[in-house]
Structure formats: C-alpha cells, structure tokens
Amino acid sequence: MKLKHLNGIVNLALTDFKLIFRDPSLRSFLLLPIILFVFVLWLLPMWVDQYDFLVPYLPVFLIVAVVENTQMFCFISSMVLIDEKETQVTKVYGVLPLTAPQYILSRLLIPFLFTVLLNVVLIALQPFYPISWWENLLIAVLAGMVVPVYVLAMNSYVSNRMQGMIYVKAFNMLVLLPIAAFFVPQGWKGVFAILPTHWLFQSIDAVVDGSDPALIFSIGFSFMIFLTAYFARLFMSRHFV
Amino acid sequence: MIEVKNLQYTYPGSRKPALQGLDFSVERGEVFGFLGPSGAGKSTAQKILYKVLKDFQGSVLVEGKDLQLWGQSYFTRIGVGFELPNHYLKLTGRENMQLFASFYSGVTLKNIEELFAMVQLEDAIDKTVETYSKGMKMRLNFIRAVQHDPEILFFDEPTAGLDPVNANNIRTLIQDLQKSGKTIFITTHSMHTADELCDRVSFIVNGKLAATDTPEKLKSQYGKDAVHVLLQNGSERDFKLEDLGANEQFISFLKEGEVKKIHTLEASLEEVFIRVTGETLRA
Structure with missing residues (x-):
C-alpha cells in the first residue's frame, strides 16, 4: 500500500471522528462506555453486596456490559456510513483511487480497535471474576468483530437515516437475543447458535465458569470471519452505486 | 480517447436492458454530450465509463486500453462531477476538498484557495457545507472533480438545478477546461447546455443512440x-x-x-x- 493511500485512509478514519464530534446525537453515544464503566465498576458491586439474589446473574451482567460496549461503535459507525449514503458522498468514494477493501478498513479498523480496547479495560477492571489476559483479549477481539459484521450488514440493506433507525432496533434485538439462552432449558440453547453473538456470550460464560472455552472461541471466530467476509462482499456490491 | 462498441447493460433484478448496444467514440480534447430525457440511459453509460457499474457487455477502450484492465490509476486520470451535491455537510468546504485530495498520489493537486476563488466561493471556504446553497454545493462538486487535474472529465447534468448565472459560470468553466486540452463527457437533458458546450452530441432514448453529430449539423439537417x-x-x-x-x-x-x-x-x-x-x- 502506497504511503499516500495510507495517508488517505488515516485521514478518512480521523474524519469519522470529526463527523462524530460535530453531530450532537452521535457525540452523546460516546458517553455510553462511561455509563457502563460506572455501572460495572461501582453500582453493580454495591448492589451485589446488598442483594445476594443477583450473584447467579453476574455472568449475564458482564455479557450485557461487553455487548453494550460493543454496540456503541456498531451504532455510531453505522450511522456515519448511512449518513454518507443519504448525502450520496459514497458515490465519490466509488471514483477515487481507493479500493473497496481499503475503504472498509479505513472506516472500521479504528472502531474495531476501540471496541477491543474498551472491552479489554472493562474485563480487566471488573471485580467479579479473575480472567486471564489472553482470555480477556480473545473475548474483547471476538466482541470487536461484531462491529464490522453489524455495520457492513446494516449498510448493505439500509439507504437512509430513518430506515437506519428502524434497522438499528432490529439489529440490537438480534445482538442481544442470545441472552435468552441463559434462561431456557439446556436443550433449547442450540436454537440461538445461528446468531453470532451467541458464541460471544457462551465464551464469556465458559471463561467465568472455568470451563474450557477453546471450542466456543473457535466456532465464534470462524462464524465472525465468515460473516465479515460475506457482508463485506455484499456491502461492496451495493454501497458505491 | 474513449471508444465504445455495442455497450449493453441491464441492472440486476431488471428484465429491461438500460443500454441496448451503444456505439460511440470521444476524441481527445472534445466535449461530447449525451442528450436525452431522464431514464434514457445517459447516467448508466457514464457510470460504466467511470467504473462504478462493472458487469456490462460490449467493448470500452480508454486511451486504447480495455476499461476492465485499468486499475486504480484510472481514477487519477478521471474526474467526476455528480448530478447532485454530495459532500460531508458537517465539514467545511476546505476540509471536504482536503479529505478527497488525500487519496491521490502521483498527481499535482491544484491549490485549494485558487479553486475556491475560481468558482467565487473563497468567502465560504472555511464554512461548513451545511450552510451552502445548492448552487454553492454544485460549484464545490465542480472543483472537487478537477482538483487533481484529470485528463478526462465526466459531468452528469452539470447545470441542473442552477440559476442562470451559476449555470453560465459552470458552462464557461467547462469551456476553459476544454481549452486546456481536457476530454469532457457530459450528460444532460438541457438542450441549451448541449448546444453551447458540445462539439458533438448523441441523442439517447430508451438505451439506444438515435443520432450522433455536431449540434450545427443536426440543426441544419433538420431545419x-x-x-x-x-x-x-x-x-x-x-x-x-x-x-x-x-x-x-x-x-x-x-x-x-x-x-x-x-x-x-x-x-x-x-x-x-x-x-x-x-x-x-x-x-
């Protein structure tokens, strides 16, 4: 990759932050991790001390915190790209000396890395379970991979902000739905396996439970890589026209 | 410069072909126009030429090289002025230009202040584009298309939606580009724009070319x-x-x-x- 191209890609990634900070609704979403950190590091320990019945649900709280951390950039990046489509700026990218994979990389690498970082910090600081650094990193990377899948899928189907808001609700429901696996009989758990976040949730549960998470991580990563490739292809065929 | 033979295209999911075997060529330094009503296939043909639509049939040669064989360097050789304004509204005019300029390599970029002055936008250079009028945004479209000094320029309805003064300014700028040796392909449904700018025009209807010649010859032939x-x-x-x-x-x-x-x-x-x-x- 030529240095000039790299310059363009970095510029584009930085521009995304400019756009986020200049849009009050997107800017406010950057506060979400702070609220989550306050909840996980301060409120939840306090409640758990006071109410014992919450203890069995701690893995679920941790899972929800990780996934909410992840959804921040899912939402923000999706809206930035939808806005770009609505204002037809995407057409300009179709006639620039920039390949579609370079475009995707420039738009999603930083949100992915931020999501990984936020989750690494959250998991490292949570006071409930001792989690090794490599398990922490694997969970955080698996969670981070939800961002490109979510954003690419959303932008493969949505063409304007209004439509985007409706899809966001549907997508958020799909992301969170596998939580239900913790509340159904064991035999029904497999139903949620078709949803990629199921494997993220199960991996967190396996890690805090002390079980061997290797198989779950393997399936989770394979599933995410497949979905990223599938939606990247779909996105590239639809986004710039 | 551009040689097109039997160009056909059907949009995915559509049964009706958008282009039904177009044959035309554009000479170096020429202003060539597609004149036709909306839905005739003008923009589809342009999108194929600037490589946004790919699964076409027929042959397209640009500078003697098959369009399919051109890589990313093709985009440094072309500039595209879109029909509608398309900018980041929360960025300033300067930020928009700088962002898109940053993707070009191996070309000399024109001075941004001079480009803004060229289209009388110098006072708006550091204002966010959301404060621009449509005419101002279209002028920004224009200077973005030319900032990397491309050899071939595509303008889709370059004067659509502009007031007469701005439309005239854009026409003058396109004429200046031709004088500097650029090859220009415009699509329009404005007879006046085609007549004033084009060395040759093709009439396009329902994805077919009905006639191609200089505006003068066409007018004298039928008058x-x-x-x-x-x-x-x-x-x-x-x-x-x-x-x-x-x-x-x-x-x-x-x-x-x-x-x-x-x-x-x-x-x-x-x-x-x-x-x-x-x-x-x-x-």
Whole structure:
C-alpha cells in the first residue's frame, strides 16, 4: 500500500471522528462506555453486596456490559456510513483511487480497535471474576468483530437515516437475543447458535465458569470471519452505486 | 480517447436492458454530450465509463486500453462531477476538498484557495457545507472533480438545478477546461447546455443512440438554411441564406415596409431531438 493511500485512509478514519464530534446525537453515544464503566465498576458491586439474589446473574451482567460496549461503535459507525449514503458522498468514494477493501478498513479498523480496547479495560477492571489476559483479549477481539459484521450488514440493506433507525432496533434485538439462552432449558440453547453473538456470550460464560472455552472461541471466530467476509462482499456490491 | 462498441447493460433484478448496444467514440480534447430525457440511459453509460457499474457487455477502450484492465490509476486520470451535491455537510468546504485530495498520489493537486476563488466561493471556504446553497454545493462538486487535474472529465447534468448565472459560470468553466486540452463527457437533458458546450452530441432514448453529430449539423439537417422575415404590415416571406446580401427579392421585400421580425429557420436542438426520436427532452 502506497504511503499516500495510507495517508488517505488515516485521514478518512480521523474524519469519522470529526463527523462524530460535530453531530450532537452521535457525540452523546460516546458517553455510553462511561455509563457502563460506572455501572460495572461501582453500582453493580454495591448492589451485589446488598442483594445476594443477583450473584447467579453476574455472568449475564458482564455479557450485557461487553455487548453494550460493543454496540456503541456498531451504532455510531453505522450511522456515519448511512449518513454518507443519504448525502450520496459514497458515490465519490466509488471514483477515487481507493479500493473497496481499503475503504472498509479505513472506516472500521479504528472502531474495531476501540471496541477491543474498551472491552479489554472493562474485563480487566471488573471485580467479579479473575480472567486471564489472553482470555480477556480473545473475548474483547471476538466482541470487536461484531462491529464490522453489524455495520457492513446494516449498510448493505439500509439507504437512509430513518430506515437506519428502524434497522438499528432490529439489529440490537438480534445482538442481544442470545441472552435468552441463559434462561431456557439446556436443550433449547442450540436454537440461538445461528446468531453470532451467541458464541460471544457462551465464551464469556465458559471463561467465568472455568470451563474450557477453546471450542466456543473457535466456532465464534470462524462464524465472525465468515460473516465479515460475506457482508463485506455484499456491502461492496451495493454501497458505491 | 474513449471508444465504445455495442455497450449493453441491464441492472440486476431488471428484465429491461438500460443500454441496448451503444456505439460511440470521444476524441481527445472534445466535449461530447449525451442528450436525452431522464431514464434514457445517459447516467448508466457514464457510470460504466467511470467504473462504478462493472458487469456490462460490449467493448470500452480508454486511451486504447480495455476499461476492465485499468486499475486504480484510472481514477487519477478521471474526474467526476455528480448530478447532485454530495459532500460531508458537517465539514467545511476546505476540509471536504482536503479529505478527497488525500487519496491521490502521483498527481499535482491544484491549490485549494485558487479553486475556491475560481468558482467565487473563497468567502465560504472555511464554512461548513451545511450552510451552502445548492448552487454553492454544485460549484464545490465542480472543483472537487478537477482538483487533481484529470485528463478526462465526466459531468452528469452539470447545470441542473442552477440559476442562470451559476449555470453560465459552470458552462464557461467547462469551456476553459476544454481549452486546456481536457476530454469532457457530459450528460444532460438541457438542450441549451448541449448546444453551447458540445462539439458533438448523441441523442439517447430508451438505451439506444438515435443520432450522433455536431449540434450545427443536426440543426441544419433538420431545419432550413433560410431566414423568415415578417413586416409590420403582416407580410411575411422566407429567403434562402445563400447570397442573401445579393438577393434582390429579399432587399426589395425589406423596402416594402418596416421589419417586425427577422430570424433564421434553423431548427433548435430540442426540435431536432423530437423529430429524430419522437420523444421530448423534459425530465
């Protein structure tokens, strides 16, 4: 990759932050991790001390915190790209000396890395379970991979902000739905396996439970890589026209 | 510069082909135009030429090289002025230009301040684009298309939605680009824009080319080389343009009374279009 191209890609990634900070609704979403950190590091320990019945649900709280951390950039990046489509700026990218994979990389690498970082910090600081650094990193990377899948899928189907808001609700429901696996009989758990976040949730549960998470991580990563490739292809065929 | 043979394209999911075997060429330094109503296939043909639509049939050569074989360097050689304004509204004009400039390598970029001055936008350079009028955004579209000094320029409806003053400014700028040797391909449904700018035009209707020639030839072919004279007393006559100054009948007719109107009987491009295609140019 030529240095000039790299310059363009970095510029584009930085521009995304400019756009986020200049849009009050997107800017406010950057506060979400702070609220989550306050909840996980301060409120939840306090409640758990006071109410014992919450203890069995701690893995679920941790899972929800990780996934909410992840959804921040899912939402923000999706809206930035939808806005770009609505204002037809995407057409300009179709006639620039920039390949579609370079475009995707420039738009999603930083949100992915931020999501990984936020989750690494959250998991490292949570006071409930001792989690090794490599398990922490694997969970955080698996969670981070939800961002490109979510954003690419959303932008493969949505063409304007209004439509985007409706899809966001549907997508958020799909992301969170596998939580239900913790509340159904064991035999029904497999139903949620078709949803990629199921494997993220199960991996967190396996890690805090002390079980061997290797198989779950393997399936989770394979599933995410497949979905990223599938939606990247779909996105590239639809986004710039 | 551009050689197109039997170009066909059907949009995915559609049964009706958008382009049905177009043949045309654009010479180096020429302003070539596609003139046709909305939905005729003008923009589809342009999108193929600037490589946004890929699964076409037929042959497209650009500078003698198959379009499919051109890599990313093709995009440094072309500039595209889109039909509608498309900018980041929360960024300033300067930030928009700088961002898109940052993707070009191996080319000399034009000075941003000079580009803004060229389209009388120098006072708005550091204002966010959301504060621009449509005319200002279209001028920003224009300078973004030319900032990397491309050899080939595509303009889709370059004067659509502009007031007469701005439309005239854009036409003048396109003429200046031609003078500097650029090859320009425009699509328009504006007869006036095509007539004023294009060296040659193709009439396109329902994905087919109905005629290609210079606007002058098309107009004279379908009009009359004559003038029509109407006198205040109501008398009117047509006279051939050939040796009009030496035509004694013409001169004596002028002496019969005060002239109310005198005009050539050349057809307008719009009239030619309607006669050739049986369609109107209205969007």
